[in-house]
Amino acid sequence: xxxxxxxxxxxxxxxxxxxxxxxxxxxxxxxxxxxxxxxxxxxxxxxxxxxxxxxxxxxxxxxxxxxxxxxxxxxxxxxxxxxxxxxxxxxxxxxxxxxxxxxxxxxxxxxxxxxxxxxx
Amino acid sequence: xxxxxxxxxxxxxxxxxxxxxxxxxxxxxxxxxxxxxxxxxxxxxxxxxxxxxxxxxxxxxxxxxxxxxxxxxxxxxxxxxxxxxxxxxxxxxxxxxxxxxxxxxxx
Numbered sequence: 001x002x003x004x005x006x007x008x009x010x011x012x013x014x015x016x017x018x019x020x021x022x023x024x025x026x027x028x029x030x031x032x033x034x035x036x037x038x039x040x041x042x043x044x045x046x047x048x049x050x051x052x053x054x055x056x057x058x059x060x061x062x063x064x065x066x067x068x069x070x071x072x073x074x075x076x077x078x079x080x081x082x083x084x085x086x087x088x089x090x091x092x093x094x095x096x097x098x099x100x101x102x103x104x105x106x107x108x109x110x111x112x113x114x115x116x117x118x119x120x
Numbered sequence: 121x122x123x124x125x126x127x128x129x130x131x132x133x134x135x136x137x138x139x140x141x142x143x144x145x146x147x148x149x150x151x152x153x154x155x156x157x158x159x160x161x162x163x164x165x166x167x168x169x170x171x172x173x174x175x176x177x178x179x180x181x182x183x184x185x186x187x188x189x190x191x192x193x194x195x196x197x198x199x200x201x202x203x204x205x206x207x208x209x210x211x212x213x214x215x216x217x218x219x220x221x222x223x224x225x226x227x
Binding site for chain 1: 121151152154156158163164165166169170173175207209211214215216217218219220221
C-alpha cells in the first residue's frame with residue numbers, strides 16, 4: 001500500500017521560508033505526479049501545483065508563481081515544497097497528493113498534512 | 121481559471137435520506153471532475169473520478185453524474201459516517217480548481 005508521509009508542523013515568522021517534505025513509500029515513486037494542496041483553517045481546498053518526480057517537471061498555480069518551488073530527491077523518494085516570503089495568509093495545512101492518470105488525474109492518495117503557522 | 125460553484129454550501133439531512141450536491145463549472149470541462157469527502161482533521165478521500173466512476177473501496181451508495189458544466193454527487197441513503205464536507209475538483213485545465221465545499225450535517 002503506497003503511503004505519503006509528510007514532515008511535522010512548522011512555525012515561521014513573516015518573510016521567512018518553509019520547506020515541507022512528502023515521502024512516498026513503495027516502488028512507484030516516479031510513476032505518478034504529486035500535487036500540493038493547502039487548506040486554511042475552516043476554509044476550502046486550494047491547489048498549488050504539481051511535480052513529476054521522474055522528470056522533475058513542475059507546474060505552479062499562477063497565484064504562487066515566484067514564491068513556491070517543488071523539488072525532489074529520488075534517492076529517498078521524497079518531494080519537497082518550499083514557500084517563501086511567508087505572510088499570515090499562508091497559515092494553513094499543506095497536503096501532498098498523488099494524481100493517478102488512470103483516474104483522470106484525481107488524487108487517490110494523500111499525505112496526512114503539515115500545519116504551517118506564520119506568526120510574528 | 122475555471123470556477124466551480126457547489127450548491128448548497130451546507131445542508132441538514134437525516135440518516136437514510138437521499139442527498140444530492142451539485143457542482144457547476146464556469147466553462148465546459150467534459151467529464152474531468154472528481155468528488156472528495158473530507159472529515160474534520162483528515163485529508164480528503166477520493167469518491168468519484170471522471171465525473172461518474174466510483175473509486176475502488178467506496179460504497180455504492182455514492183454516485184456521480186454530469187458532463188460539460190453541470191455535475192452532481194448523490195448519496196442514495198445517508199449513513200452516519202457520511203456526515204462530512206464534500207468537494208468537487210476539475211482536471212480539464214490548469215490551474216486545477218476545487219469547489220468551495222458542501223457541508224453535510226445531521227438534522
